[in-house]
Each structure stands twice: as C-alpha cells, then as structure tokens.
Amino acid sequence: MKVMELQRTGEALVERERPVPEPARGQVLIAVEACAVCRTDLHVVDGELPAAPLPVVPGHEIIGRVERCGADVSLAPGTRLGVPWLGYSCGVCEFCRRGEENLCDRARFTGYQIDGGYAEYTVADHRYCFPVDPDADAAEAAPLMCAGLIGYRSLRMSGEQVRRLGLYGFGAAAHIVAQVAAWRGIELYAFTRPGDRAAQDFARRLGAGWAAGSDEQPPAALDAAIIFAPVGELVPAALRSVRKGGTVVCGGIHMSDIPSFPYAILWGERQIRSVANLTRRDGREFLELAPRVPVRTEVERFPLESANEALSRLREGKLNGAVVLVTERYRGRLSTH
Secondary structure (H helix, E strand, C coil), X not given: CEEEEXXXXXXXXXXXXXXXXXXXXXXXXEEEEEEEECHHHHHHHCCCCCCCCCCECCCCCEEEEEEEECCCCCCCCCCEEEECCEEECCCCCHHHHXXXXXXXXXXXXXXXXXXXXXXXXXXXXXXXXXXXXXXXXXXXXXXXXXXXXXXXXXXXXXXXXXXXXXXXXXXXXXXXXXXXXXXXXXXXXXXXXXXXHHHHHHHHHCCEEEEEECCCCCXXXXXXXXXXXXXXXXXXXXXXXXXXXXXXXXXXXXXXXXXXXXXXXXXXXXXXXXXXXXXXXXXXXXXXXXXXXXXXXXXXXXXXXXXXHHHHHHHHCCCCCEEEEECHHHHHHHHCC
16 A cells, blocks of 8 residues: 655655555554645654654544454444544543543554554544544545544633634634634634735635734634644733633644743633643534534645645645545545546
8 A cells, every 4th residue: 555654753754655454453444535634744744743653654634434344343344434633542541531531641643653544544443433424525524533623622612601712823623613613603703824815815704704914903802712823922912812711722732832921911810721632522523513514624635645745735824724635546436426
C-alpha cells in the first residue's frame, strides 16, 4: 500500500510502499477513502508535539470502509467508519471512569502514536471508530472527525447561556461550528488574520453577523470566544472581548506562549479553558446532530501523494474550509457514479 510517512520532524513526508497491515484482536483494517488534513498534523510534522514515534503516518480524520476484522470484531466488510484523533484509552483510570477518557494518561492518538490515514489502508481499534453514513461523500465527511468534533466540544465548553460567540481563526473547525451555532440562534462574530477579506466574507456566508481582523474589538461584548488559531497572543485579545463572567476557550492541542496580561482583563469571573481532543460521547452526539443542522463542509481535495502540498496550503492559510487527501479508491468511486 502507498503511505505518506513522516521520517524526521521538520522535514517533508516521504511517499513509501508498506505491506498492508493485519488487524490485531479488537481492530479493523480500513480501506481509506479520504483523510482530512488538520493543523494538529502540522504540529506532529513540525515536532511541536513531544515524542512522536518515528517513522509515523499522520492523519486522524479518516473515512473508509471495513476490509476485514481482527478477532472479537464482527463488522461486515464494506461498513463505512470514521476514525478520529483519540485511538485508545485505558478504560480503568480515574479519568476514564469519570467519562473523561480524553484526559487518560495512557491514551494513544491516531496519526501521532498510531499510524493514521495518510495511507491507502489503516488499522484502528473498533471501539474508537464511529459509524458514518454509507452514502455520504467521504471527502466532505472527513473533517467531521476532528474539526467538527473539536468545534462541538469547544462550543459545549463555552457554556449553556451563550448568545454572542466569537470565533478566532476561521478555518476548518470554525466553519463547521459556525453552522451549529447559527442553527442554535447564536450571534456569531468572526476574527481572522488582519486584512484577510476572503476569510471574513467566508465567515459572513456561514452566518457571522460581524467579521473583522483579530486586532479589532467586536461591537458588543461576547458571552464566549473560541480560539482555534494556535496563537497565544489571541488569549488576551479574546479576554478583552468577552463580558464579565464570559469564557475564553482554547480549542487547539498546541499554542504559542501566552503573553503576560493585566489581571483586570481576567477579573470579573472571566474564565480561560482548554479543550483536550474529544471523548467518544462527543463523537456520538455531534455525528447525530450534524445531519439535523445540516452541517455542510467545504473542502478542497488533494490526491494522497500531494500531502506535502496540502500541508503547505494549510500552513500558509491559503484556503477556506478544510483540505482533504483522497485515495484512488475514492476517485474510483466518483468515476462510477
């Protein structure tokens, strides 16, 4: 099978041929159709996440079909599954028993500690996969596996009484959560890179009533703000934009250092929270909600072997919505319809 492999952090991925893996007990072998490209993949490639076992195949927003199963798994061949970032948790620690499996100290993550979806085949623990509509477009469904799930969890962390919500960084996650928030009747305020008119227009098209640069203040105090851009300087900016009692949610797995800021902008019972990936409950809830909204992802498709170009496009911010790698299998399905 063809894979795009990270051999050394800070370097380009290398196209390689590997044997198709055999599913172990509890695993499924998945024929990959599509895998969205996430900013977390950039953090893995750039070495900003610690101790990635190399070489590794990145990618954790996977849509594919069951090829065959390991022992103790009975899923029919052809069953459509989605594979997210959380690939394993121990199930017995205090965090897992409290339903906070995303905080498990022994958790393992797809495309980081487990080979992921920048490949024609991947294996995954069936307990951490989600059923996906067999008729959905695989490329359009792929961003739901992380961008959608992180956006949904971040929205939950924002609180139950949010009427005005700010989104800092209008990429893959924001373009999904914006649709959910607008469907709930929340007023949306989008913050982009200063001068990025295209992203601001994109945000308005998806329901933002106000869109401007992150160096500007909104016309009304926000109940909450979610920061998707990995820029620590946005934390004080977001604190200045939320009302007393408001919440700032940091939605990324990695962020540059947060600069010092005056206590006055935190005072008034404002809160700063981080989001640590997802739980399976998040996945079930969001994937049940998405078709009711309905969530429509906007994607730009790249062939699997163009993974380095796709990562560069994401790094440079030269896209709206999500970028997705597709395999020959996906392209073959398109040609038969």
